[in-house]
Amino acid sequence: MYVAVKGGEKAIDAAHAWLAEERRGDTSVAELSVAQIRQQLALAVNRVMAEGSLYDPDLAALAIKQARGDLIEAIFLIRAYRTTLPRLGASTPLETAQMAITRRISATFKDLPGGQILGPTFDYTHRLLDFKLAAEGGVPPAPTAPASLDAVPHVTSLLNRDGLIQTEAEGNATPPDLTREPMEIPTTRPLRLQAITRGDEGFILSMAYSTQRGYGRTHAFVGELRIGTVAVEMEIPELGFSVEIGEVELTECETVNQFKGSKTEPPQFTRGYGLVFGQTERKAIAMSLVDRALRWKELGEDNTGAPAQDEEFVLMHADNIQATGFLEHIKLPHYVDFQAELELVRKLRREALAHGEAAE
């Protein structure tokens, strides 16, 4: 039960003033600009855009500054902001095959058309702290090599030529949108992908990891992981044709999974799919594993009771804003609830003690 409580305004104002001061920190240290966050904490910005479900790097950087680096708080700010925006429309589906690649690797084929492009990766670094970064200094320009601007094919399209991998069901139906209609279980794959791509990275990572450890194992290989920019195109009613309205950086992961075949399907590889805003590699890989694990019913696999196979468990707990909202609300005044519990415990104790005395 909740009751209206008044009072505390002065304390709240003072708390917020102190928060602002703490956010700024020691004034003898230069203030961090939003542009610096956008440029130099780009992966934090990417995560806030992906889980905030709004692609706008400047806003995400501002949210990170306002939230003092608490990324879930920043995501909360972005989610709140996006509810104030009118929906101007929906894009035509992105052509990720046309991505301008900055990174593209395959764990299934060594030599593939377009090659293995490492891009600006943490892989192969030694994870030793680099104390040079503690001092200011210039960075030498990265090397360049002659390049082609041609798009590179998806790895799965190569496998598909021989019918070795399941073809995705085509369609152009308007997808369900969980920001407009509450999610209902059972869901469809498009709705699941929307829920997972905006889900908490840590949660999706743990769910994916659980499948690797044997709770709903799917034997995934990273068929392809690609990062780069893709044009966003939208039909403009007043023009009667579609135009590019911008471009977004994306990470796309396609897993290739073992499949023994079923009564209707021959043995072939199946897929898991991850697509996330920004350079968000860990999330995209995890997303594709969780997507594949949730497809057990459609593929006629056994439900082993693994958490990652339970779409209600996964989808209803993936959203960190819903989770933090419900978790943190218990710190708000529950004086009346607690008073009732206190009365109850006192009464039970009285009865128990009286009973004990009577028994003696």
Next chain:
Amino acid sequence: MNALSIDTAARKAWMGLLARTAPARLAELMPDLPDHTVLRGPEVGAVMVCGRVGGTGQPFNLGEMTVTRCSVRLTSGAVGHAHVQGRDKAHALRAAVLDALLQTDDAATLEARILTPLRTAETAARSLRATKAAATKVEFFTLVRGEDK
């Protein structure tokens, strides 16, 4: 694509270029705007970006992006529209005015003065990124093992 007239294809190309360009760069190239009537906006909103399952399958909602739209009419009667990425209203207004101007006799001049520099800069930026990516392309080589001799 074949159904589009050359003009529509050209218009699509410049509208896309103006949507992607940095607002400050466009403002530098086009500091003054001719007389115009604003028909709509500039209005900041969101567009739902859709992906496809597996890259090729059914559409799904990936998340939204911020977009600013604007429509204008010039004194000549030409109408211009813009949908530009981000929340910069001046950017959307400028792009809409330019879209209208590019449909008039001034098109050739503006093409050379504004679109060409923007296109050159975009191509240069894309090429630079592609060449950096190309430098990280793995060249595999096979080690010769003793028993192969």
